[in-house]
Amino acid sequence: MVVTADTKSEGPTENKTAYTRTNPFHAKVLVNINLNKPGSSKETRHIELSLKDSGLSYGPGDCVGIIPENDPELVEAILEEMKWDAEQAVVIGKTGETLPLKQALLTYFEITLLTKKILQNAAALTENEELKVLVDAENAAQLKEYINGRDLLDMLRDFGPWNAAAQDVVSLLRKIPPRLYSIASSLAAHPDEVHLTIGAVRYNAHGRERKGVCSVLCAERLDEGETLPLFVQANKHFNLPEDQETDIIMVGPGTGIAPFRSFIQERAANGASGRSWLFFGDQHSSTDFLYQTELENYQKDGVLTKLDTAFSRDTEQKVYVQHKMLENSKELYEWLEKGAYFYVCGDKQYMAKDVHETLLAILEKEGGMTAEEAEAHLKDMQKQKRYQRDVY
Secondary structure (H helix, E strand, O other): OEEOHHHOOOOOOOOOOOOOOOOOEEEEEEEEEEOOOOOOOOOEEEEEEEOOOOOOOOOOOOEEEEOOOOOHHHHHHHHHHHOOOOOOEEEOOOOOOEEEHHHHHHHOEOOOOOOHHHHHHHHHHEOOHHHHHHOOHHHHHHHHHHHOOOOHHHHHHHOOOEOOOHHHHHOOOOEOOOEEEEEOOOOOOOOOEEEEEEEOOEEEEOOEEEEOHHHHHHHHOOOOOOEEEEEEEOOOOOOOOOOOOOOEEEEOOHHHHHHHHHHHHHHHHHOOOOOEEEEEEEOOHHHHOOOHHHHHHHHHOOOOOEEEEEEOOOOOOOOOHHHHHHHOHHHHHHHHHOOOEEEEEEOHHHHHHHHHHHHHHHHHHHHOOOHHHHHHHHHHHHHOOOEEEEEO
């Protein structure tokens, strides 16, 4: 699962190593498979990477930052559109170092996202009146709408002809940022390895197919035996309770399962006695039940006490994880009253919001609380670290 950098704390967990975001470790790919079965509309990669001899360590809840490369097809399209020389040296960074243009577009510059600043500065490089009007202060809403879902190639195609050299254009761009993913393994269960669960992002917008920079790199261009540059980043706001007798409730649909796989593995490896309850959801049980066999085995072994699933497209009425929470509201409330920690991981805009509202409804229904009391109760749980969210 991908997460945003602002949800994470800086610096790796107890990593006495020279490997950082500016000096990543090149981890060998041991396994790269699609977790979805044929017929699924999704592609979710399970990737196992070797940390052997890296000195890197991590805890459940931490994440990995990957330094990605851009799609070669997109880079070729930009070079073709502008009739640029792929081997021309361009300056990157602030210290004057150079790279051949094609390599710089592949490995250094962010080319899939536009910003207001990029378009404002680009307006000086063209006679195109449409762009000059678009960046005018009174057209802020239209500019925001244009930026959404468009990239460098769109801008170059839409607002030429350009009175600019390649250096002028790339100087508008920022460095490609790392992509952060929740770790889907426990170091106690898999020494010298880190596992990731990455959903390939592909969609059509503005007449072109769009691809997630890092997710599609992992899905289409990363073979076993190759290496991936990465670093470990701690997450101080999303971790297991210190007391292994404490019960945990985990809500993680889709790739939100990632950190909970690490939680379950860690508790299994350490023989934790606390109960665990997982709510997982996706589209179809037959094709999208990620880690199904593994989770069912954990349930048989008693490591996972309860497993409730919601597959939204298997029924006429869409069923989501929050509906399963409501179905089990009495028991869920009893777990919380006995001190269980509650975790949610995944989409911030819809799922996490719905889960939060459902939690409030359960507190009101089963705990006899007013709306205000339920809100205060959840705030207290957050202060006590008993309600943790890893959302993006």
